[in-house]
Amino acid sequence: xxxxxxxxxxxxxxxxxxxxxxxxxxxxxxxxxxxxxxxxxxxxxxxxxxxxxxxxxxxxxxxxxxxxxxxxxxxxxxxxxxxxxxxxxxxxxxxxxxxxxxxxxxxxxxxxxxxxxxxxxxxxxxxxxxxxxxxxxxxxxxxxxxxxxxxxxxxxxxxxxxxxxxxxxxxxxxxxxxxxxxxxxxxxxxxxxxxxxxxxxxxxxxxxxxxxxxxxxxxxxxxxxxxxxxxxxxxxxxx
Amino acid sequence: xxxxxxxxxxxxxxxxxxxxxxxxxxxxxxxxxxxxxxxxxxxxxxxxxxxxxxxxxxxxxxxxxxxxxxxxxxxxxxxxxxxxxxxxxxxxxxxxxxxxxxxxxxxxxxxxxxxxxxxxxxxxxxxxxxxxxxxxxxxxxxxxxxxxxxxxxxxxxxxxxxxxxxxxxxxxxxxxxxxxxxxxxxxxxxxxxxxxxxxxxxxxxxxxxxxxxxxxxxxxxxxxxxxxxxxxxxxxxxxxxxxxxxxxxxxxxxxxx
Numbered sequence: 001x002x003x004x005x006x007x008x009x010x011x012x013x014x015x016x017x018x019x020x021x022x023x024x025x026x027x028x029x030x031x032x033x034x035x036x037x038x039x040x041x042x043x044x045x046x047x048x049x050x051x052x053x054x055x056x057x058x059x060x061x062x063x064x065x066x067x068x069x070x071x072x073x074x075x076x077x078x079x080x081x082x083x084x085x086x087x088x089x090x091x092x093x094x095x096x097x098x099x100x101x102x103x104x105x106x107x108x109x110x111x112x113x114x115x116x117x118x119x120x121x122x123x124x125x126x127x128x129x130x131x132x133x134x135x136x137x138x139x140x141x142x143x144x145x146x147x148x149x150x151x152x153x154x155x156x157x158x159x160x161x162x163x164x165x166x167x168x169x170x171x172x173x174x175x176x177x178x179x180x181x182x183x184x185x186x187x188x189x190x191x192x193x194x195x196x197x198x199x200x201x202x203x204x205x206x207x208x209x210x211x212x213x214x215x216x217x218x219x220x221x222x223x224x225x226x227x228x229x230x231x232x233x234x235x236x237x238x239x
Numbered sequence: 240x241x242x243x244x245x246x247x248x249x250x251x252x253x254x255x256x257x258x259x260x261x262x263x264x265x266x267x268x269x270x271x272x273x274x275x276x277x278x279x280x281x282x283x284x285x286x287x288x289x290x291x292x293x294x295x296x297x298x299x300x301x302x303x304x305x306x307x308x309x310x311x312x313x314x315x316x317x318x319x320x321x322x323x324x325x326x327x328x329x330x331x332x333x334x335x336x337x338x339x340x341x342x343x344x345x346x347x348x349x350x351x352x353x354x355x356x357x358x359x360x361x362x363x364x365x366x367x368x369x370x371x372x373x374x375x376x377x378x379x380x381x382x383x384x385x386x387x388x389x390x391x392x393x394x395x396x397x398x399x400x401x402x403x404x405x406x407x408x409x410x411x412x413x414x415x416x417x418x419x420x421x422x423x424x425x426x427x428x429x430x431x432x433x434x435x436x437x438x439x440x441x442x443x444x445x446x447x448x449x450x451x452x453x454x455x456x457x458x459x460x461x462x463x464x465x466x467x468x469x470x471x472x473x474x475x476x477x478x479x480x481x482x483x484x485x486x487x488x489x490x491x492x493x494x495x496x
Binding site for chain 2: 019066112
């Protein structure tokens with residue numbers, strides 16, 4: 001197995017993905033092929049291209065949420081390498097705890113758990129003790145301007161933008177070296193987008209790598225070190 | 240490397256000409272929650288009962304790593320050892336709480352009985368443990384002397400969970416733990432179970448036909464159809480990118496609320 005370069009956090013090699021739709025006569029739906037790029041420590045790589053081109057599928061494969069079709073996705077783990085497609089369930093869960101975090105476009109709410117507890121649980125999972133995790137959660141929610149009266153309330157009743165801020169706080173609460181962000185700022189106003197940009201910049205300075213998609217041109221321009229145009233690898237005809 | 244907490248190898252079970260389980264193999268690590276999903280008749284409850292030793296397999300073996308670290312085939316345990324295992328290191332949460340509780344014994348007695356079975360004798364400590372567990376499963380302390388026959392369905396299920404967990408087991412089997420409960424009651428129970436599994440580092444095998452229950456509670460999933468495991472893997476991968484035709488059918492058949 002090729003070792004990764006010293007500062008490389010993620011390497012995607014000749015990645016391809018095709019969905020087979022068994023309920024539709026086994027129709028094959030190719031998404032992407034030949035995707036190769038890497039993400040270094042402290043770098044923010046943004047996947048570009050129109051919607052439907054396969055950006056989210058690449059993010060989901062890197063997180064182990066979609067099966068890797070062909071090719072490889074390698075994740076740095078100290079001086080070891082995790083092959084995401086072969087890591088197995090236990091390996092992926094371990095990588096998610098220690099190495100790779102994910103902020104989706106929407107919060108999947110857990111009934112009855114308060115916003116601050118959702119965020120603190122993520123901090124605790126990455127190794128902080130209960131008190132430190134709560135402190136970290138509070139500071140993130142404050143920076144993202146979530147009103148303090150909402151902190152103990154389960155996010156199910158929150159607005160889309162409020163839920164998304166909880167989601168972002170949760171993603172940033174851990175100490176992951178690689179963060180995957182899927183349109184994290186889509187439902188935020190300008191002030192909160194600014195807060196997210198600052199959070200990304202701070203983590204980059206600490207060496208965290210980012211693999212992200214952003215709908216918003218302005219956000220992209222301010223955080224991206226490199227843009228990988230996914231339409232070069234896409235199998236889809238995009239309108 | 241330490242043996243897995245549980246290894247299941249080549250399990251088979253037939254009922255006459257019907258194959259209930261065909262050549263099932265999986266492993267479970269400490270602290271891991273595994274969901275077994277499938278429609279009724281898929282063999283998932285049979286599998287749970289085979290693994291828990293409640294039903295005899297036609298062939299195959301279940302190996303469990305005991306508290307002393309020794310990996311033992313369950314078939315090699317004496318009856319006394321097996322009973323001790325069931326009372327201390329394992330729990331079994333039935334869909335029908337009346338199968339897992341003594342319906343006319345007080346709630347405190349139901350919880351205390353498991354402690355007394357492993358040698359607890361001090362009344363005050365047993366009562367304190369019972370009250371502590373009632374609080375953890377959100378049952379008011381003043382109901383401690385009432386029998387579960389006077390409880391609602393959701394309370395019975397929570398009491399059954401308390402009775403199972405009071406001895407600090409490492410592995411809990413659950414058969415449709417939220418089945419038959421109102422939706423609002425289910426959410427509360429699920430949240431409670433999720434917290435307990437995480438806090439206690441419990442390993443769990445959860446049989447459910449409800450994919451939302453599997454998503455919320457489990458790390459890993461087995462999908463069963465006609466007695467066979469047709470797909471397995473990380474829970475969110477199986478649900479979000481199902482590979483097998485039958486899994487795709489199951490996932491696409493869920494109504495999104």
